[in-house]
Amino acid sequence: MTLLRIEDLSLSIGPHKILKNVSFSIAPGEIVAVTGESGSGKSMTALATMQLLPESAETKGAILLGDLDLLAQTEPQLCAMRGKDMGMVFQEPMTALNPVKTIGDQVMETIQIHTTMTRAQAEEQAREMLTRVGLPTDRFPLSRYPHELSGGQRQRVVIAMAIALRPRLLIADEPTTALDVTTQAQILDLLKELVVEFGMGLMMITHDLAVVSEMADRIVVMRHGEIVEQGKTRALFEEMKHPYTRALFEASGHQVNLPERAEVPEPILEVRNAVRDYVLPRTQLFAPRQYHRAVNEISFTIHHGERVGLVGESGCGKSTLTRAILGLEPLQSGSITAFGQEVGPGQNPALRSGLQVVFQDPYGSFNPRHKVARIITEPFHLMPDPPTGEARDRAIAEALVAVGLQPSDAGKYIHEFSGGQRQRIAIARALIIRPELIIFDEAVSALDVSIRAQILDLIADLSRSHNLSYLFISHDLSVVRTVTDRVLVMKAGEIVEQGETQEVFSNPQHSYTQTLINAAPVLPIVGQGAA
Amino acid sequence: MLRYALKRLLSLAISLVVASLVIFAVIEVAPGDPASFMLGINAQPDTVAALRSELGLDVSKAERYLNWIGGMVRGDFGTSYTYRTPVGQMIADRMWVSLPLALYALALSTIIAFPAGIYAAARRGKPGDMAVMGATQLGVAVPNFWFAMMLVLVFAINLRWFSAGGFPGWDEGFWLALKSLTLPAIALALPQSAILARVMRSSLLDILGEDFMRSARAKGLSRRQALWRHGLRNALIPVLTIIGMQFAFLLAGGIIIEQVFFLPGLGRLIFQAISARDLIVVESVVMLLVFAVILVNFIVDLAYAAVDPRLRART
Numbered sequence: 001m002t003l004l005r006i007e008d009l010s011l012s013i014g015p016h017k018i019l020k021n022v023s024f025s026i027a028p029g030e031i032v033a034v035t036g037e038s039g040s041g042k043s044m045t046a047l048a049t050m051q052l053l054p055e056s057a058e059t060k061g062a063i064l065l066g067d068l069d070l071l072a073q074t075e076p077q078l079c080a081m082r083g084k085d086m087g088m089v090f091q092e093p094m095t096a097l098n099p100v101k102t103i104g105d106q107v108m109e110t111i112q113i114h115t116t117m118t119r120a121q122a123e124e125q126a127r128e129m130l131t132r133v134g135l136p137t138d139r140f141p142l143s144r145y146p147h148e149l150s151g152g153q154r155q156r157v158v159i160a161m162a163i164a165l166r167p168r169l170l171i172a173d174e175p176t177t178a179l180d181v182t183t184q185a186q187i188l189d190l191l192k193e194l195v196v197e198f199g200m201g202l203m204m205i206t207h208d209l210a211v212v213s214e215m216a217d218r219i220v221v222m223r224h225g226e227i228v229e230q231g232k233t234r235a236l237f238e239e240m241k242h243p244y245t246r247a248l249f250e251a252s253g254h255q256v257n258l259p260e261r262a263e264v265p266e267p268i269l270e271v272r273n274a275v276r277d278y279v280l281p282r283t284q285l286f287a288p289r290q291y292h293r294a295v296n297e298i299s300f301t302i303h304h305g306e307r308v309g310l311v312g313e314s315g316c317g318k319s320t321l322t323r324a325i326l327g328l329e330p331l332q333s334g335s336i337t338a339f340g341q342e343v344g345p346g347q348n349p350a351l352r353s354g355l356q357v358v359f360q361d362p363y364g365s366f367n368p369r370h371k372v373a374r375i376i377t378e379p380f381h382l383m384p385d386p387p388t389g390e391a392r393d394r395a396i397a398e399a400l401v402a403v404g405l406q407p408s409d410a411g412k413y414i415h416e417f418s419g420g421q422r423q424r425i426a427i428a429r430a431l432i433i434r435p436e437l438i439i440f441d442e443a444v445s446a447l448d449v450s451i452r453a454q455i456l457d458l459i460a461d462l463s464r465s466h467n468l469s470y471l472f473i474s475h476d477l478s479v480v481r482t483v484t485d486r487v488l489v490m491k492a493g494e495i496v497e498q499g500e501t502q503e504v505f506s507n508p509q510h511s512y513t514q515t516l517i518n519a520a521p522v523l524p525i526v527g528q529g530a531a
Numbered sequence: 532m533l534r535y536a537l538k539r540l541l542s543l544a545i546s547l548v549v550a551s552l553v554i555f556a557v558i559e560v561a562p563g564d565p566a567s568f569m570l571g572i573n574a575q576p577d578t579v580a581a582l583r584s585e586l587g588l589d590v591s592k593a594e595r596y597l598n599w600i601g602g603m604v605r606g607d608f609g610t611s612y613t614y615r616t617p618v619g620q621m622i623a624d625r626m627w628v629s630l631p632l633a634l635y636a637l638a639l640s641t642i643i644a645f646p647a648g649i650y651a652a653a654r655r656g657k658p659g660d661m662a663v664m665g666a667t668q669l670g671v672a673v674p675n676f677w678f679a680m681m682l683v684l685v686f687a688i689n690l691r692w693f694s695a696g697g698f699p700g701w702d703e704g705f706w707l708a709l710k711s712l713t714l715p716a717i718a719l720a721l722p723q724s725a726i727l728a729r730v731m732r733s734s735l736l737d738i739l740g741e742d743f744m745r746s747a748r749a750k751g752l753s754r755r756q757a758l759w760r761h762g763l764r765n766a767l768i769p770v771l772t773i774i775g776m777q778f779a780f781l782l783a784g785g786i787i788i789e790q791v792f793f794l795p796g797l798g799r800l801i802f803q804a805i806s807a808r809d810l811i812v813v814e815s816v817v818m819l820l821v822f823a824v825i826l827v828n829f830i831v832d833l834a835y836a837a838v839d840p841r842l843r844a845r846t
Contacts, residue, residue: 050749052745052748052749075753076753079751079752079753080751081751082748082749082750082751083749083750083751084751087749087750088746088749090742090745090746090749092742095741095742095743096742096743096745096746097743097746098743098746098747098761098765099743099765099839099840099841100764100765100838100839100840101761109747109750109752109760110750110751113750113751113752113756114751145840145841147840147841158746161746161750162749162750
């Protein structure tokens with residue numbers, strides 16, 4: 001018996017073919033994961049099922065919920081089904097709720113549009129659902145507003161909204177991608193429980209194969225709008241018939257070949273008892289100022305040639321610490337010295353030339369009106385005598401070649417490059433003045449797995465050729481594990497554990513590190529049969 | 532919410548003090564001694580001195596500032612240099628024309644702009660949207676006095692539904708007075724409503740692209756229901772800002788319209804007072820307008836908080 005059957009679904013928006021002959025089905029109580037990289041059409045498949053496509057979209061084929069073809073329903077009929085027969089949970093819990101309505105109103109709304117319940121009855125059911133998703137109403141009254149809740153709590157509200165009427169089909173589009181690992185584990189558990197309890201079918205859209213392997217009964221792998229492979233989770237991972245599936249799997253658990261650390265016991269960055277306080281707004285006019293301690297007595301050293309990881313969940317103070325190391329935040333006490341000089345606002349500008357940074361967002365960190373040559377030579381202004389003329393062109397070409405691009409790319413604009421290429425340009429910009437230390441601030445977090453694997457390889461190669469030292473900041477434990485020698489685990493402004501990376505990961509001492517490692521989804525270990 | 536209101540109130544008071552100092556300073560540095568101006572160039576020095584002392588111009592600047600502020604707080608705005616009548620009375624008379632006119636125009640502007648903006652946003656890119664946007668383009672481009680003249684031409688001269696100008700006073704009956712303010716209010720409201728409709732449309736379109744609007748649709752709300760229940764209130768914040776600014780403009784900025792329709796309003800009063808170097812009137816009217824603007828901003832701030840719970844929480 002099937003609940004949802006998608007047959008030969010094709011979708012185009014204008015001249016672009018988004019989906020090509022997609023067919024799969026979901027049974028009641030079954031979790032089917034649709035996975036693939038960005039642009040694979042997985043989200044469009046979800047939106048097509050909800051019939052919430054852009055107006056210009058044209059669909060062919062059939063989407064059968066029970067015996068009803070959703071493509072043949074009128075808009076009012078679809079409105080009557082959305083929320084009642086099928087619910088949807090979205091990726092970004094921070095923006096998926098209306099900021100000016102209470103969570104109670106928003107959950108009740110689903111109930112009230114579709115039933116004739118009185119307000120009191122709807123309220124009762126909303127209370128029940130919120131309690132079920134882990135927001136008991138004695139601690140989280142219906143009168144709360146979304147901004148009063150954390151990301152994970154908001155995602156629970158979104159889920160309560162979607163399941164309030166116990167729909168037969170739940171669609172979750174990257175429901176945990178924006179959440180921390182520990183929160184992610186809780187939300188995934190909740191979804192699994194709800195599927196069993198309500199007998200729902202769950203279509204789970206995600207790019208994360210590790211999440212997929214722990215959640216799904218069956219997997220649909222998509223690329224460029226087509227299904228390349230589908231099957232039962234266990235069997236699919238074991239066989240991996242299609243080369244793309246194998247490539248995706250390998251990229252997800254990609255291990256780089258990091259060169260041996262060159263032991264030069266010369267410290268290049270020393271953080272000593274660094275403290276950074278933020279002033280909180282006054283709660284009363286003449287009350288004493290309150291402070292939030294974002295970085296609390298942190299000390300560590302990075303030596304020449306060392307690759308250090310910094311992991312922690314959102315709000316742990318990673319970003320503040322990064323900004324302090326870059327000299328963008330003043331310290332309240334303690335000190336940060338780089339190459340023997342004090343770092344801070346008003347530091348010697350030459351200091352910055354030894355310390356470069358690569359940020360997360362490959363789209364937002366460049367001026368779109370500048371050509372690549374100008375972008376990557378920006379750090380030259382930090383040097384007392386920057387190269388000019390031919391020397392400058394040579395430096396540009398060298399930096400571009402080092403990151404795997406062509407010297408001719410220097411004359412192009414940034415929009416001509418893909419996300420992965422942009423991140424290479426960002427690395428070229430950091431490399432061009434041969435800094436002592438590079439900070440990678442979530443530098444691979446926004447990239448697809450196959451691109452991420454390439455960039456990680458690039459970092460390992462550059463370690464070999466340029467003897468790089470870097471601080472690699474990430475929330476992704478598997479990535480940190482492969483590209484660092486030493487790791488710092490940060491929680492609530494403090495470093496709770498530090499040590500050799502392999503040692504910390506295989507034998508974590510602090511309970512928080514253990515929690516983090518346990519919560520992180522892992523890829524299944526599969527036989528070598530397919531290889 | 533109460534704390535938020537008190538904080539806004541405190542900032543209102545500070546703004547008023549700063550504004551009064553600035554107004555006083557600016558008027559003081561303006562060239563021209565009111566006493567010699569009033570008496571003409573042939574006046575004897577002792578006559579000028581006598582008038583200066585009568586007008587209270589012979590004391591120190593600080594003292595004059597305090598006298599001025601103290602007087603205003605007690606409701607005594609001083610005596611006009613040229614008309615020799617209490618300024619408070621003059622302003623009050625004019626206020627009875629300008630304030631109703633501004634409110635009338637603002638109400639009309641909102642009544643026109645809201646449906647137009649919502650309609651256009653709901654039909655983005657379709658003929659209805661383009662028609663509304665075209666009309667608002669015209670409304671923004673054409674000055675209000677031209678509208679005023681056209682209105683007079685059509686409704687006063689040709690159709691004879693309204694009189695072409697003048698104001699009978701509220702004593703002559705509410706409807707009669709309101710009728711005489713109708714053409715000026717429409718002339719004032721048209722360009723304002725065009726701006727407001729555009730703001731409403733673009734603000735709503737921004738909101739329509741938000742994730743929570745998609746969530747609302749996923750619950751089973753139709754496009755229209757989602758717009759009304761989730762879109763409108765979120766779109767109101769920029770719209771409220773514009774409404775606040777427009778009220779201030781309408782209260783003070785009706786000079787030309789008052790001139791066209793021959794209305795005895797604040798705009799004309801301040802225009803005459805400036806020409807006659809009647810500093811005390813200028814000071815008082817400007818201060819009053821500043822007060823009105825700050826008060827409106829205060830009300831807009833409260834309206835923000837009523838619309839958006841995140842502002843209430845912020846202390």
